[in-house]
Amino acid sequence: MNEKQKYIMLDLGGTPLTPWCRFKRVVKRTFRIELFIGLWVTIREMFKTLFMGKSHTTKYPFEKMPIPPRYRAIHDMLRLLESGHYRCIGCGLCEKICISNCIAMETRYDENQRKEVSEYTINFGRCIFCGYCAEVCPELAIVHGARYETASEQRASFSLFEDMLTPIDRLKEQEEFAGYGAPTPWADKNIKKTPLAY
């Protein structure tokens, strides 16, 4: 890092001054071998693509690149794998921490004496995808998913609880979130056990 930067001087020749010299340079550059090497690469790749089905182009929107786990796209609401019940307990921390104030929720005391989330919405017209909600969520219920296309016909689009919730028939496909707020691989080591002295 401390090494002095080395500059290499390229021998580019002198600047052609007369029209004759300029003409000579054009002819020299035109008939160099590099041109044909370039043409060969192009023809080779065209052949591969057309006849051998080998291409480097991602055919968006038919094809999409895999996105890294910490990417922050449209939120998902996860379910408990065992019971299929939604994970959200309605604690309201995501609503509280949201810096663009785009999360709103309604809760109530349900028949099973539990806190039920009766309504939940995120205003994606205002969401800045900062990831705080996913980070603060104590239940790993709200996470950032992979759906990053947020263009819509309306200026603001809203999502309701059901839109974000893993469909119950696709519960098996639900993947554990590895992004912000997810437990670290060494999380188990940090747990201190309560002594049971009785």
Added chain:
Amino acid sequence: MMAQKQEMNQNITITIDGKSCVGKKGNTILEIARANDIYIPTMCYISKVKPIASCRICVVQIEGVEGTVLACQERAVDGANVIITSETLYKHRQNIMKLFSVNHPLECGVCDKSGECDLQNKTLEFDVAAQNFSAKESDKKVEDWGFISYDPSLCIVCERCVRVCNEIVGESILEVAVGGYNSRIINTDLDNDCSNCGECMAVCPVGALTNSEFKYSSNAWELERIPATCAHCSSGCALYYESKPLSIANREKSIYRVTNPFEFNSLCGAGRFAYNFANQDVSKDTAAFKRAIEAFKVAKSIRLSANITNEEALILQKLKEKYGYKLICDEARSYQKFLSAYSSVSGKSLYNGDLTAIKDSDAIIVFGTRINDDNPMVKYHISMASKWHRARVAYLHPIEDASMAKIITQFIKYEVGSEEGVAALLVDALLSNIELSDEVKEFLDSLDIGNLSAESNVGEEELEKLAASFEKKSRRSLIVGADLYGHPRAIEIAKLLALFEKYGEFNVILVPPATNALGVSLICNLDDEDTEEQSIGYNIKGDFTLGSQGEVDLDMPALNQQEGTLTTIDKRVVATHVALPFGGYTLNDIANALGLEAEYTIDYTKELPKKGGYKAVEFDALTQELSSLEDDRGYLLDVKNVKSSEAFEEIEDLPTYDGGVVYWCNEGLHFTQNTLHKYSQSRYLKGSQQFAAAMKISDGEELFFENDTRQYVRIFKLDASMKGTIAITASVAEPLEASGLKNYRYTLMKLQEDGVIK
């Protein structure tokens, strides 16, 4: 007594963690520390009751004293050197927090208390990151206590609720079931349900006692907190309306719950639970407004309920001055006359007592009021006096009151109508031994005690017992209630009772009969007789009715939708604020259309009449937050000296009420129309077996009867716990009815031949 008082006022100096602090002799270490801005952690301590000393987290060390002491209950000794922060004390406190957290459910995410929970705060404060205590958890079920639900697994058994229920509310229905780790709070009166004041819930430091209705509907931090004054009775307690939008779709603000500065004051069930009386979904109805202006132009009188702010009362008074309306307020008029008769003898424009004086009393007379129903806050203060000073409480009333049974020491029953005689007997029994003026002496000499005693049914032995128990007491209070204001001989009764203030050194309180009855009677020149002609009704029925509830011609904001001031029983002018928006017209708009000029209603605050004792203080200058044990909101009315004379009329023959009598009393947390939405108020007439037999009626029968003003329909409800021939019925059973009565609160019922009672 004087010596003791002086001693109490002696200053002492102690050193707390090296800082020199000054306090009063008799103060605890905690009190001195708090007064000097020094923090000592507490969990069970609550300043409005005596130290509970159950949590032991306030432990401190005193130099030269072995071991630790509890700062909350240890009285400071002059010159003591107190250590509150040390490694040992920190460990000790941390261990206490760990013990509190043993098996405490980790449900902060859903708990209603989360965000305002003492346990949450203190476990973080003492860095409880690991638990080294354990106990076997038993199955604890959530209990339903009506408006409150109790979750024993969240309870830390700090006993605050028990103490508040016992000392302040005076019901003593909560108890601690002691059982080590399995200790819990038990409600001994689940069947009878308690008075539902919710005080236990308010002081609970954790989420063990929660509001069943509010449960899980909002987190504490989402709510906007608006400081206001309770709109129900004349105590005008400080409270907070906590509001947020109704739902995601409907952004209209709604009140979710009522809280209070519970360290300093208390609320009754009406204040805490009956808050949804706002007049919402109102828009500016121009046509109705025009009709209102027309109505005001032709009207001859304005009828009003005393459930209005001081500013509105002043607007109506100004309209009266400008247009010559008659101002009719049944609730306040008789009180106004009573107060002025009282002043004519006492020489002061107002009575001298207040709630704090009741609390500090050691002997109390309650006369002419069913106080727990008329003003629960007065009852709370009597209860505190009873618990803290072992106050003698004499309760004089024609009907026994079960809700006061745990507090009163002597119940004196008198005949309906005999109040004047009883007042004279009281004066004779309690004041005849002290220096009195010649006029009073002459009056007392002229009394035929034997006759009065016989007529009123108040035995001479009872009076002797009363006098004996009051003899050595130095802080005496007399609480006077609404039974007397409407009495035909109210003026004479008032004059007699004023002697208690003038000569007897009693703290006398004339309990105002409605929310702002004191304010209205000080601000308005009320008239006696209503005209038959066109009338305007404000929160009460008139030919053209303005109001916040019921069928009205023009909608008005309710008391939690407007800013203004109220005059409380403490003779204090307190502000109330807008908890919910109101979209319609206000009285000020009408007044402006009629030629008065004020941009806002609160512009009138500084114009409140000096004659009534009000000060020229701007609304915005009124403080609203309670900051100490004493109510220091707003300002106190000036008490003026007035001309006093002592001319007593001879006592009239005491009237007799033979037969069934109806007592008009808004039982069960009802004061005005504002509580009707919350507590069902069936139009019942509650009476004893004896009453039923005398009137030849049975349980569930529908009755029609009249008093002087109108006809009433009531269903008869047989109450086995009642005795005698007095039945109770509510005067407010529907909106736009006035809560107080102009006339005497007892009406004689007569049975008609066809079985209809008149």
